[in-house]
Amino acid sequence: MNYLAIHKQSQLIFKAITTSHTPTPDEHHEFHPVSTTVLNKYYKLKSKANRQGVLVNVGDLAAVSPSFLESLVDSKRRQ
Numbered sequence: 001m002n003y004l005a006i007h008k009q010s011q012l013i014f015k016a017i018t019t020s021h022t023p024t025p026d027e028h029h030e031f032h033p034v035s036t037t038v039l040n041k042y043y044k045l046k047s048k049a050n051r052q053g054v055l056v057n058v059g060d061l062a063a064v065s066p067s068f069l070e071s072l073v074d075s076k077r078r079q
Contacts, residue, residue: 002039003031004061012055016042032075038068 003017008030016039017023023031034042041064045056062069 002034002036004034004039004042006030006032006058011058013042013046013058013061014055032068032071034068034071038065041065041068 001019001022003019003023004013005015005017005023006013006029008028014029016034017031022033025031038061042056042061045060045064049056058072062072
């Protein structure tokens with residue numbers, strides 16, 4: 001399964017992870033499962049962001065991926 005590792009305070013996506021088990025969040029990082037389609041959108045945004053020397057923001061990915069936005073909203077409801 002694919003996960004995006006997100007820094008909680010800044011809401012920046014700092015890497016994508018593919019693993020067979022769910023990564024354990026800590027006080028600084030959370031992990032959101034994503035589909036291959038969302039992951040491809042993330043990589044497209046990341047390639048543009050790398051040219052500017054910045055990381056992709058969660059909001060930027062949510063703006064281009066309604067399914068990612070919905071998964072974020074659902075995960076906040078469960079907390």
